[in-house]
Amino acid sequence: MSARVKKTNLFKKSLHDLIRGIRGCKDPDATDKYIRNAISECRQEVLSQDMDVKTMAVMKLAYLQMLGYDMSWASFNVLEVMSSPKFAQKRVGYLAAMQSFNVDTDVLMLTTNLLKKDLASPNHLDVAIAISGISNIVSPSLARDLSEDLIKMMNHSKPYVRKKAVLVMYKIFLQFPEALRSSFPRLREKLEDPEIAVVSATVNVICELAKKHPKNYLPLAPQLFNILTTSSNNWMLIKIIKLFSSLATIEPRLKAKLIPPITNIIQTTTAMSLLYECINCIVSGGMLSQDDDQLAAMCVSKLRMFFEETDQNLKFVGLLAYNKIVTIHPLLVAQNADVIMDCMDDPDLSIRERAVELVVYLVNPDTLFEVVKRLMLQLIPQSREQILPEQYRVEVVRRILDMCSNNTYANVTNFEWYIAVLVDLVKITEGIKDIGSEIGMELQNVAVRVRSVRDYAVASSARMVTDADIIYKNPNVLKYAVWVIGEYAVFLEDPRTVLDIFINTEPQTLSADIEAVYVQAIPKIYSQYAGSDHMPWTHSRSQEILVLSGRIVAYLEKYATSMDIEVQERSVEFLELFRLISEAIKERPVDDSDLNPPLLISQAMSYMFNIWELNPVSQKAQRRIPIPDGLDLDEAFNDPVVYPESDDDEEVLLRQEIMRQQAAMSSKIINGKDGKIATHSKKSKMKTVLQGKSDSEDEEEIARKRQERKQRQQEDPFYLLESEKVARKSRKSRDDLDSSSESSDEGDDPMKNEEFDIDAIPIMKLEIASIAAPVTKKKSKKSRAPPAQVEIAREETFGEDAVNGGDIDTSTRIASARTSSNRARSSSKHKSILRVDARGLENYDLGSPDDDVADHLKVEEFRAEILEARKKAAEAAEQEVKAKHIVVKKVKKKKKVKVLKSKPSEDAEA
Incomplete structure (x- = not known):
């Protein structure tokens, strides 16, 4: 009988046969048919009593599962193979479980005893494979039941098992955060393990935990510092340096301890990855201030080496580091402007994007023209095959606008050149959505602020509104160009031509907000043209103006019934005005006895649009207007009226x-x-x-x-319909959010009686080698005459800003643009490749209530001693002052004491 079973087993298909059969299929239909037959055979094989046959069937199903076929139906059979006493079969079972099991698998609850049995096995290979399986199939219940067993495995005699046990604890913490309390002392011991692999695994786990709540791991700083100064493993050093960059932001005293060893690594290491992490730790950890010129010069000079390598990744990270340093030491980064400008022509688009972000901080009045020229060339594809992403082109345009408008156009010395740049940007960015409005806003801002260039701005705007390509491909700029023409129509060379173009515009060809600006600009241009003093009012001119007024009346009648309330209101108002003007012209005598235009044209319309000059107003001006006494903006004017449902x-x-x-x-x-x-x-x-x-x-x-x-x-x-359902949903979501935020703030501390001893970290002597910054040869240029001073209108405001002139500072816009671009780039980072969700550890605080009370008592005692010493010093100083007949007021001392008494919690945290 056994011989017959062996003979039948010889004809069973192995994994090798399955793969060869799949490769032998000629078309997808044949492949699908073959695989379905193989799955049917596997359904019969997993029911066999022979464990070898069952194991081979599970192995084939695991392979087919990687091809996209479901094997969840065989989860119990996988569990049977996992329980095999043979290691080769057990390994196949665990492999299939790691691929097919998830949190919702039914048989997962049956694996608890099996995993406990394997963890207690005398064979360290069984223990290791069980730990590997737990890391992939762990659920909250499994994490709770197996945490104690895994903590014991952290002291296993085999370093291989200890390393795996330490690493799997991170997955346990994600599913069961309370395990962090009981396992933390053991995890801390592993930082001093004699095996370097175990120490590296422990550092990895602590580094991942510290990303969510770094304050909990400050007491580990002395041990981590010892590893930093003694280890030669670059990858472990990178992890420790990343961890210290998180800890330094919450403990500033670490700066004096960390700068010497990190500086030593920067000067001695040849690994570019470690070098970048050291520089990034100094910058991101808040260790680099404006006074650290020597340290900053060393970091900038070392980063220049990244651009001399052929590896594109080094250029990318070098630009990232420059972007962080430039906000603190822009002059040092500007010394390397040559390599940054070269990166703007790099074929790698990601490198060009980082260079464009950085170049904004490197401009000055002398380099602005060249930088803007280089940026505008970025918007033009170098070949037909090259396709620039729309997002990149929009980012380049915004950087140009930010560079030129920063600090109230401090770098712009020729505003005619700037207006020409804006016009060119409008033509280059045809077809890009929403960027035309930003360019038009800059054109409007320049026309309002710089009086000497208004004629050029009006002429450029007139050319744009008459360009058919711009009207159809970039219409958003028309809103601002038409406004400039209407507001400063006195500078128009040919107002009649512009009026004809506006009047001939067909309704509904533009958006409603642009149509409203057209309707508003036509009377302004008409007022300048019809009421001009340069052209005498004759009978022929009166007839010309009458015909023009009739055309405007016909134009406004088209928009008087517009569905947009703004367009309709402006059209109706001006329609009545032009009808009165037409009647006034008709009532004039036929002969040329009266050579003056009607008063509606010469005075009424002139006073309506030209009596006051429009000046820029600060955004903070409205907030500075005081609210009248007795006015309560929150009080309702009247109680709501209740209407009955019937309409009798x-x-x-x-x-x-x-x-x-x-x-x-x-x-x-x-x-x-x-x-x-x-x-x-x-x-x-x-x-x-x-x-x-x-x-x-x-x-x-x-x-x-x-x-x-x-x-x-x-x-x-x-009629606006009420949606009570939506209101109920919003109230419910707010209540749920409040309850979740309250519950997330609660937490305990497993590290009882633990204090952060900063003195346990030795102070090392800092010796920064004198590294000369690279000197770039500059071409000799002829001395240019100083640019002419251009008067820029200041913003009108109230209070203190009115005294200061109310300058615009567009640095906030640069910061917002950088934030939006960084957010867009980091949106993909939230999706972990390993599908790890660590949000449960984000608010897991390790501070216990009992320890907080003890800490508060210590802080109060220390504060009392400080106050007593200050009081004695104040009394001594007062007696000395009285002896010299000098009166000293101590109001600030009293206020400081009150603050200390009123905010004990803040002082305790400090």
């Missing part, structure tokens, strides 16, 4: 009568309580009358009227 004529009359009574008593409602009581009594009477009337009506009639009213409301485009 008698009820409408009754409602109108009540509304008139409420209007008459509005002063009482606002000033006293009597009016409110009277209003409530009127409401109660109205409700009583309406209730009696509704009881007498037929219920079907009431339902019919209610349905008709709802139908009318839905068909009415100006």
Whole structure:
């Protein structure tokens, strides 16, 4: 019988046969048919009592699962193979489980005893493979049940098992954060393990944990510092340096301890990855200040080496580091402007993006022209095959606008050149959505602020509004170009041509906001053209103006019925004005006896648009206007009126009568309580009358009227329907958010009686080698004449800003642009490749309430000693001052004592 079983087993397909059969299929249909037959065979094989046959079937299913076929139906059979006493079969079972099991697998609860048995096995290979399986299939229940067993494995005699046990604890912490409390002492011991692999694994786990809550791991700083100064493993040093960059942000005293060893690594290491992490730790950890010129010069000079390598990754990280240093030491980074400008022509688009971000900080009045020219060349594809992403082109345009407008155009010495740049940007960025409005806004801002260049701005705007390509491909800029033409129409060379172009614009070819600007600009241009003093008012001119006025009336009549309220309101207002102008011209005598235009043209329209000059206003001006006394902006003007559901004529009359009574008593409602009581009594009477009337009506009639009213409301485009369902959902979401935030703030500390001893870290002597910054040869240039001073209009505001001139500072816009681009780049980082979700550890605080009370008591005792010493010093100083007949006020001392008493929690944290 056994011989027959062996003979049948010889004809079973192995994994090698399965792969060879799949490769032998000619087309996808044949492949799919072959695989389905193989799965059917596996369904029979997993039911075999022979463990070798069952193991081979599970191995084939694991291979097919990698090709996208489901094997969840065989989860119990996988569990059987996992329980095999043979290591080769057990390994196949664990491999299949790691591939196919998830948190929702039904048989997962049956694996607890099996995993405990394998963890207690005398064979260290069984223990290792069980730990590997746990790291992939762990669930909250498994983490809770197996945490104690895994903590014991951290002291296993085999370093191979200890390393795996330390690493799997991170997965346990993610599913069961309370395990961090019981395992932390053991995890701390592993930092001093004699095996370097175990220490490296421990550092990795602590580094990952510290990303969510670094404050918990400050007591480990002395041990980590010892590893930093004694280890030669570059990868472990990188992890420790990353960890210290997180700890240094919450403990500034670490700076004096960390700078010497990190500086030594920077000067001696040849590994570029370690060099970058050291520089990044100094910058990101807040260790580099404006006074550290020598340290900054060393970091900048070392980073220059990254651009001399052929590896593109080194250039990328070098630009990232420069972007962080340039905000603190821009002059040092500017010394390497040559390599940064070369990166702008790099074929790698990601490197060009980082270089464009950096070049904004390197411009000055002398280099602005060249930098803008290089950036504008970035917007033009170098070949037909090259396709520049729209996001990159938008980013380049925004950088150009930020460079030129920064600090109220401090770097721009020729505003005609800047307007020409804006016009070229409009043409280059045709077809890019929303960027035209930003360019147009800059054109409008320059025209308002720089009076000497308004004529050039108006001429450039006139050329844009007459360009058909711009109208159809980049229409967003028209809103601002037309505004500039209308506001400063006095500088137009040919206003009649511009008017003809505006009037000939067909309705609905542009958006409503642009049409509103067109309607507003036409009367302004008409006022300058018709009321011009350079052209005498003759009969022929009056007829010309009459025809022009008639055309404008016909143009405005098209927009008088527009669905946009802004367009409709402006059209109706100006329509009546131009009709009056046409009638006034017709009433003039036929002969040329009266050589003056009608007063509506010469005075009324002139006073309407040209009597005051428009100046820029600060964004903070409105906030500085004081609120009048007695005005409560939160108080309602009147109580809401309750309307009945039915629309009967008698009820409408009754409602109108009540509304008139409420209007008459509005002063009482606002000033006293009597009016409110009277209003409530009127409401109660109205409700009583309406209730009696509704009881007498037929219920079907009431339902019919209610349905008709709802139908009318839905068909009415100006009626806003209430959505109580949406309001309930929003209130519920806010309540859930508040409850979750309150619960997330709670936490305990497994590290009882642990204090951060900064003195345990030895102070090393800092010796920075004198590294000369690279000197770049500059071409000799002829001395240029100093640029002419251009008057830029300041913003109008109130209070202190009015004294300072209210300058614009567009650094906030640069910061917002950098934040948006970084957010767009880091959006993909939130999706972990390993599908690890560490949000459960983000608010897991290791501070226990008992320790906090003890810490508060110590801080209060220390504060009392400080206050007593200050009091004695103040008394001694006061006596000395009195002896010299000098009166000394100590108001600040008293205020400081009050602050210390009123905020003990902040001092305790400090």
